[in-house]
Amino acid sequence: MASSPAPPSDVSAPRPLPKAELHLHIEGTLEPELAFALAERNGVKLPYATEDELRRAYSFADLQSFLNLYYALMAVLRTEDDFADLADAYLARAKEQGVRHAEIFFDPQAHTARGISIGTVVNGLARALDRAQENYGISTRLIMCFLRDESAESALTTFEAARPHLHRITAVGLDSAEVGHPPEKFKEVFALAREAGLKCVAHAGEEGPAAYIWEALDILGVDRIDHGVRCMEDERLVARLAAEQVPLTVCPLSNVRLRVIDDLADHPLPAMLDAGLLVTVNSDDPAYFGGYADDNFTAVRDALGLDEATLRTLARNSFRASFLDEATREKYLKEVDAHQA
Ligand code: HPA
Numbered sequence: 118m119a120s121s122p123a124p125p126s127d128v129s130a131p132r133p134l135p136k137a138e139l140h141l142h143i144e145g146t147l148e149p150e151l152a153f154a155l156a157e158r159n160g161v162k163l164p165y166a167t168e169d170e171l172r173r174a175y176s177f178a179d180l181q182s183f184l185n186l187y188y189a190l191m192a193v194l195r196t197e198d199d200f201a202d203l204a205d206a207y208l209a210r211a212k213e214q215g216v217r218h219a220e221i222f223f224d225p226q227a228h229t230a231r232g233i234s235i236g237t238v239v240n241g242l243a244r245a246l247d248r249a250q251e252n253y254g255i256s257t258r259l260i261m262c263f264l265r266d267e268s269a270e271s272a273l274t275t276f277e278a279a280r281p282h283l284h285r286i287t288a289v290g291l292d293s294a295e296v297g298h299p300p301e302k303f304k305e306v307f308a309l310a311r312e313a314g315l316k317c318v319a320h321a322g323e324e325g326p327a328a329y330i331w332e333a334l335d336i337l338g339v340d341r342i343d344h345g346v347r348c349m350e351d352e353r354l355v356a357r358l359a360a361e362q363v364p365l366t367v368c369p370l371s372n373v374r375l376r377v378i379d380d381l382a383d384h385p386l387p388a389m390l391d392a393g394l395l396v397t398v399n400s401d402d403p404a405y406f407g408g409y410a411d412d413n414f415t416a417v418r419d420a421l422g423l424d425e426a427t428l429r430t431l432a433r434n435s436f437r438a439s440f441l442d443e444a445t446r447e448k449y450l451k452e453v454d455a456h457q458a
């Protein structure tokens with residue numbers, strides 16, 4: 118299907134820095150145009166008359182108010198073709214934003230709860246991802262997230278249902294409503310994932326406290342923290358994250374839209390870099406938060422006055438923090454060093 122087109126590349130515009138995107142929910146890339154097209158294809162009625170009316174709903178008081186819309190719109194995703202089209206539309210946009218490597222989250226429980234099998238989701242996404250290198254020059258990985266506001270048993274059932282697909286999955290993650298759902302709740306399923314040879318990541322310290330970051334590290338054994346901005350409230354934690362160079366996948370435009378941070382000009386990103394943290398910049402749910410990967414780079418450059426060297430550090434960090442093999446990582450780092458806008 119003709120998905121929403123990526124913005125045309127303007128030959129006179131500066132070329133975006135090569136970068137990896139490490140915090141990207143594929144369901145959060147569902148643009149209104151594609152949502153309406155899929156609704157029509159699948160005979161699903163959306164509670165919005167037009168794309169503009171839907172866009173006007175993108176005003177969020179907090180994480181939960183966003184999640185309500187995010188889950189509701191997923192009703193249009195039903196078939197393998199839908200998931201393939203969704204991922205393909207993201208990859209087309211990501212290419213325009215300088216993304217060379219994408220580690221992509223998906224939320225199987227948000228689909229299985231609607232009667233869509235995990236095989237439909239994974240096979241559909243994999244169809245687009247398998248062609249990403251050839252079509253867009255982007256390498257990809259898949260990260261399967263558990264919904265932390267669902268039970269630990271549901272996460273375990275999901276992991277077992279995913280076993281036939283684990284060869285396509287690089288890591289497990291933890292997302293959805295954070296407060297009241299500490300990482301410790303998912304100790305067992307993360308242990309199983311690690312036993313199966315998967316990497317582990319978890320959203321922590323977005324709306325939830327710094328204590329959840331400690332738990333994600335010490336109890337879940339995660340390799341990266343997603344968001345993690347609230348680590349800045351705990352000096353001892355910052356020292357640990359810096360000493361161990363634990364990557365933090367920060368999402369600046371998301372933080373402002375979900376009111377984690379009042380104003381982009383007050384974002385702790387510069388302080389995090391000064392503290393020696395391995396920070397990366399990502400888009401989270403770009404269809405909802407006003408920008409894709411390079412839009413986030415540009416926004417922090419403008420709001421925080423970041424210089425070219427700092428932006429290049431952020432681009433380098435994105436590859437350093439990725440789950441790539443060493444040879445490919447080095448290849449991409451050389452691309453960053455050689456990049457000329
Ligand atoms: N936080 C938690 N869960 C999510 C998010 C987020 O920013 N986006 C999609 N699921």
Ligand code: ZN
Nearest residue numbers: 140292320401
């Ligand atoms: Zn997220």
